[in-house]
Amino acid sequence: MKQAVPNKKSIPNRARMLISxxxxxxxVAAVSQFLFEHGANIVQSDQYTMDPEGGMFFMRIEFDLERLDERIAQLKSDFAESANVFQMKWSLVKASRKKRLAVFVSKEDHCLLELLWQWQAGDLDADISMVISNHPDMQGIVESFGIPYYHIPVTANTKEEAERKQLELLVGQVDAIILARYMQIISPKFIEYFPGRIINIHHSFLPAFVGASPYAQAFKRGVKIIGATAHYVTEELDAGPIIDQDVQRVTHRDNVDELKRIGRHIERIVLARAVSWHVEDRIIVHHNKTVVFN
Amino acid sequence: MKQAVPNKKSIPNRARMLISxxxxxxxVAAVSQFLFEHGANIVQSDQYTMDPEGGMFFMRIEFDLERLDERIAQLKSDFAESANVFQMKWSLVKASRKKRLAVFVSKEDHCLLELLWQWQAGDLDADISMVISNHPDMQGIVESFGIPYYHIPVTANTKEEAERKQLELLVGQVDAIILARYMQIISPKFIEYFPGRIINIHHSFLPAFVGASPYAQAFKRGVKIIGATAHYVTEELDAGPIIDQDVQRVTHRDNVDELKRIGRHIERIVLARAVSWHVEDRIIVHHNKTVVFN
Amino acid sequence: MKQAVPNKKSIPNRARMLISxxxxxxxVAAVSQFLFEHGANIVQSDQYTMDPEGGMFFMRIEFDLERLDERIAQLKSDFAESANVFQMKWSLVKASRKKRLAVFVSKEDHCLLELLWQWQAGDLDADISMVISNHPDMQGIVESFGIPYYHIPVTANTKEEAERKQLELLVGQVDAIILARYMQIISPKFIEYFPGRIINIHHSFLPAFVGASPYAQAFKRGVKIIGATAHYVTEELDAGPIIDQDVQRVTHRDNVDELKRIGRHIERIVLARAVSWHVEDRIIVHHNKTVVFN
Amino acid sequence: MKQAVPNKKSIPNRARMLISxxxxxxxVAAVSQFLFEHGANIVQSDQYTMDPEGGMFFMRIEFDLERLDERIAQLKSDFAESANVFQMKWSLVKASRKKRLAVFVSKEDHCLLELLWQWQAGDLDADISMVISNHPDMQGIVESFGIPYYHIPVTANTKEEAERKQLELLVGQVDAIILARYMQIISPKFIEYFPGRIINIHHSFLPAFVGASPYAQAFKRGVKIIGATAHYVTEELDAGPIIDQDVQRVTHRDNVDELKRIGRHIERIVLARAVSWHVEDRIIVHHNKTVVFN
Incomplete structure (x- = not known):
């Protein structure tokens, strides 16, 4: 069984705040004054004001605080007051508390393997708690990483039952779900359990080529660049907040198979990057868009 | 008045063939044997077979032939026979015979200026015969390059009349038309005069954001990459064969004005590249796609 | 004479601070508290800590303050006290006060033209106060933009005298000097007048291909990517702090002329971006490196 | 044990020629006529003339020929005559005959894992015959792919002996050697056994940062883009013919560890691409440069 190396970003007394x-x-003055008075040292701070007059304000802060473990509860409770004054939505977490992920996969393995590889290399600062698949194919490789694999077949008739089984495994056990080329549509009811916490990789440069067979669509249209898009899953198919996209040039020589091959490389990079940003608390969702502090 | 420097690609005895x-x-054997027997030396040859069994074959050849000027007519006439055997669509042109371009422009000047700059620098191997605009704004700058400028206003009522005036200037006088952010829709009737010879720059990564205000659409959707697309104009809006596309990363910080500013840089590069390829006979259109030998 | 459009970034009451x-x-608490107490609203704030323990801290803040014009002197005087406590090097400027640039050029016009074009389009938030050249070639185009052009020839014998003439024009009149493919080496004595305020574009991906004929060097080495580097000028040739770099793929087909042509496009984009960042106070130089808040 | 899926490029009757x-x-006429007369159908042809007058000519042809297996010996023998007329250096191979690779690795696994992954996915059209390492670390993962792993320690004293052992395993058994972050210098004597057939990945954008610790060098210089270079190994360290390079933007925030992390992603992509081109006979080495038909 392979062991992930300790992630270098996991500094024991580091905390992260997200504010909107x-x-x-x-x-900024209130937040930084609050942290200073509590003895914290800000090591990274990013902010974005959507529109100086009457718009929204977004902020991400990383800070170090001695004995964070014992003091974080009090810190949160103290901050809640300031937060109310400014009508803040906010979160405050320990950086060392890794987020627990479930990865959903079907038959294509490249996105899953990239996540496993980055996790093992210490580049993905998260725990991969389980892999769930509607196919048995990847059980061996996943278990060789010491990660539980659940094979839950899905048919038109058993979909509801399958989601019930998945939720039994997931609720309370994982912080986010990664759809790593999982070729099933997630029901709105399921999404409600993990709002803003399900990340999908779509194998096109959205909003181009929504839906099935995007590489075949791209080939037909004769585009000169193909792409992939990582986004949060919402009720509307392929229409959720975009986290990251990337692209690569193609030519008339690239047939659909070649586009798929090139696309696999884009997909795995984009998905892994989006997952990294999510687990490092770098993303704030506002309406149907993301603010990414990277 | 500025003078374009001689283009280094304009070698007197060089010819270009396009075959599909x-x-x-x-x-390949027949074509290269034909050229060899006529004393030509192939300096560049590219080919693409869409599908080895029963597909289409495309080829581009550059060759040098002594005294090309006097011999090209005979060469064409001789080649016509071989061409028939293989049911070829083909063209054979002197590389030194520059294509004559008309540039259409409205109020945004960046695409026009890029073409003028590349033309003047000797990077665009063409003659810019005239600039036609529905606005008077760019008359001064265009005429300072020694290029005629025609101001032909267009309103809903005068559109037909305006196109008639344009055609009077264009037919027989130019080889291709470049829509350099020309904000008027070209009528099907007009397109018939220049089939496969009108190039438009659309300010989005097609097929995403067809139609008006693509940067506003991109901002609304929250994409992380924006792009531009150069394509041949066909009857269906923004749906013609794509010649080239390029993109650039953007972030949540980029508002619509900023997207426009970033986009201008993409548009001018993509359009200039597409025009270069067209005038250097590097593009074959097949159905609604392009084969680009670059 | 052409007029630059008003730059959209020039908001009357906006100020920018750089701190190291x-x-x-x-x-952060002290600075943001200071600004809050003086009635300023922070619209953008970026920071970077080189190393949480015992390293350097860098910060850039944009804020809006009512009646900035009349209050900025007092603001600076008040801030000086806090600044002393933290041993800050700092600057505080009005965003609406455009920096005055002198552009130095020799015979290649592409970098100069890009700056003029971006300036005219309102994308370059600066005044181009003059162009100085060791050749007369670009007088016409520069003056057509309403910008004074000074032709100061330079030979091995007259170099000292030429720099003396240049300094007479420059000192007190411009805030920064842009070497837009100026093919003369600037003397250390000259540099002392504008420390950290002379930007050069080197036509290679530094530190590869220092010195003369970088494209010929690149061709000889057979690299598959070429680049350009904008950097601050220091005494050591091509060794000053790097501001920005960019690259483009090339192939075996690209000879030295073609590399130059491709390189021109990279150079002008990279130089214009570096100049933008400089005039928008986005760059802090620390030792021989830059912190760029963009 | 995992099985590589059949590579889609392996069409039974396809052959590849490289000519310089x-x-x-x-x-071109002679070659294409020769192939036509022997009943071959050219499916891909690329050529490059270094300089139309008095330069070198390079060509790559893919063709299909019925019953290639039984006819290839005769074909080669027939072609040798034409080849002599033109003083050709040439090769003619069956595309279905996979090249046998040995991968050398030390402690960093990312380049090896990428090759294994692409091989298993059917994207790398080769056989990985063995992995040789100066460390035992990767024995488990390599053997889980069904590939023999040889642990041959190397010290200053045992280097000659180690190379002797390696050669015993390699000579006659593999067609090319891939140094996938193998942290030992290969002796000139060893290189003589595999001239133009040893590919190394150097973790910088050559010729910048030759030698040890390129990421530390890059950090010290403050570059804004880092890269990796795949090249053929020659006697002079990091100076052999470059096959491919790629880069990624970095910022002042990226410390040496972060540069290494980003660099790993560039290295594995660049190396895998170079290996693909090598095994698909897309590379011709001429002096110290490569012609890559991709």
Missing amino acids: CPDQPGI | CPDQPGI | CPDQPGI | CPDQPGI
Whole structure:
């Protein structure tokens, strides 16, 4: 069984805050003053104001605080007051507390393997708690990484039952779900259990080529660049907030098989990057768009 | 008045052939044997077979032939026979005979300026015969390059009349038309005069964001990459054969104005590249796609 | 004479601060508290800590303050006290006060033309106060933009005298000097007048191919990617702090002329981007490296 | 044990020719006529003339020929005559005859894993015959792919002996050697056994940062883009013919560890691409440069 090396980003006393609220003067001052008074040292701070007048304000802060473990509960409770003044939506987490992921996969293995490889190399700062698949194909490779594999077949008739079984495994056990070329549509009811916490890789440059067989669509249209898109899953198919996209040039020589081969390389890079940003608390979703502090 | 420097690609005795036909054994042999027997030296040859069995064959050849000027007519006449055997669509032109371009422009000047700059630098191997605009704004700059400028206003009522005036200037005088952010839709009747010879730059990564205000559409969708597409104009809006595309990463910080600014840089590069390929006979259109030998 | 359109970034009451100092807890709190108490609203804030323990801290803040014009002197004087506590090197400028640039050029016009074009399009938030050249070639085009052009020939014998003439034009009149393919080496004595304020474009991907004829060097080595580098000029040739670099793929088909042609496009984009960042106060130089908040 | 899926490029009757010779008229005609007369159908043909007058001519042809297996010996023997006329250096191989690779590795696994993954996915059209390492670390993972693993330690004293052992395993058994972050210098004597058939990945954008610790060198210089270079190994360290390079943007925030992490992704992509081109006979080495028909 392989062991992931310790991730270098996991500094014991480091915490991360994400904040979004209506913009007004004094937010940065209040937050940084609060942290200073509590003895924290800000090591990274990013902010974005959607529109200086009357828009939204977004902020991400990384800070170090001695004995974070024992003090984080009090810190949160103290911050809640300031947060109310500014009508903040906010989160405050320990960086060392790895997020637990479930990876969903069907028959294509490249996105899963990239996540496993980056996890093992210490580049993906998360725990992969389980892999769930509607096919048995990848049981061997997944278990060789010491990760539980659940084969839950899905047919038109058993879909509801399958999702029930999946939820039994997932709820309370994982923080986010990664659809690593999982070729089943997730029901709205399922999504409600993990709002803003299901990431999908779509094998096209959205919003081009929504739906099935995007590489065949791309070939037919004769595009000169193909791409892939990682996005949060919402009720509307392939229409959720985009996290990341990447592309590669292609030519008239590339047939559909070749586009798929090239596309696999784009997909795995884009999905792994999006998952990294999610587990490192770099993403704030606002309406149907993302603010990514990377 | 500025003078374009002589283009280094304009070698006096160089010719270019473009060929497309159903694939079968012996085409390359026949063509290269033909050229060899006529004393030509092939300096560049590219080919593409869409599908080895029963598909289409495309070829581009550059060759040097002593005293090309006096011999090209005979060469064409001789080649016509071989061409018939293979059911070829083909063209054979002197590389030194520059294509004459008309550039259409409205109020945005960046694509026009890029073409003028590349032309003046000797990078665009063509003559810019005239600029036609529905606005007077760019008359000064265009005329400072020694290029005639025709201001032909267009309104809903005068569109037909305007196209008639344009055609009077164009037919027989130019080889291709470049829509360099010309914000008017070209009528099917007009297109018939220049089939496969009108190039448009669309300010999005097609097929995403067809039609008006693509940067506003891109902002709304929250894409992480924007692009531009150069394509041949056909009857269906923004649906003609794609010649080239390029993209650039953007972030949540980029508002619509910023997307436009970034996009301008992509548009001018993509359009200039597509025009270069067209005037250097590097493009074969097949159905709604392009084969680009670059 | 052409007029630059007003730059959209020039908001009347906006100010920009750049700060660098040894890292310690409380810096962000102190600065943001200071600004809040003076009635400023932070619209953008970026920071970077070189190493959480014992390293350097760098910060860039954009803020809006009512009646900035009348209050900026007092603001600076007040801030000086806090700045001392933290041993800050800092600057505080009005965003609406455009930096004045002198562009130096020799015979290649592409970098100059790009700057003129971006300036005219309102993308370059600066005043181009003058162009100085050791050749007369570009007088016409520069003056057509309403910009003074000074032809100061340089030979081995007259170099000192030429620099003296240049300094007479420059000192007190411009804030930064842009070497837009100026093919003369600047003397250390000259550099002392504009420390950290002379930007050069080198036509290679530094540190590869330092010195003369980088494209010929690149061709000889057979690289598959070429690049360009914008950097601040220091005494050591091509060794100053790098601001930006970009690259493009090339192939065995590209001879030296073709590399130059491709390179021109990279050079002008990279130089224009570096100049933009400089005039928007996005760059802090630390030792021989740059921190770029973009 | 995992099985590589059959590579889609392995069409039974397909052959590949590589040709280089001094340029003169009639080469393409002679070759294509020869193939036509022998009943071959050219499916892909690329050529490059270094300089139309007096330069070198390079060509790559893929063709299909019925019953290739039984006829290839005769074909070669027939072609040798034409080849002599043009002073050709040439090769003619069956595409279905996979090249046998030995992969050398030390402690970093990412380049090896990428090759294994692409091989298993059917994207790398080769046999991986063995992995040789100076460390035991990767024995488990390599053997799980059904590939023999040889642990041959190397010290300053045992280097000659180690190379002798390696050669015993390699000579006659493999067609090419891939140094997948193998941290030992190969002796000139060893190289003589595999001239032009040893590919190394260097973790910098050559010729920048030759030798040890290129990421530390890159960090010190403050470059804004890092890269990796795949090249054939020659006697002079990191100076052999470059096959491919790629790069990625970095910022002041990226410390040496982060550069290494980003670099790993570039290295594995670049090496895998170079190996693919080598095994698909797409590369011709001429002096110290490569012609790559891809």
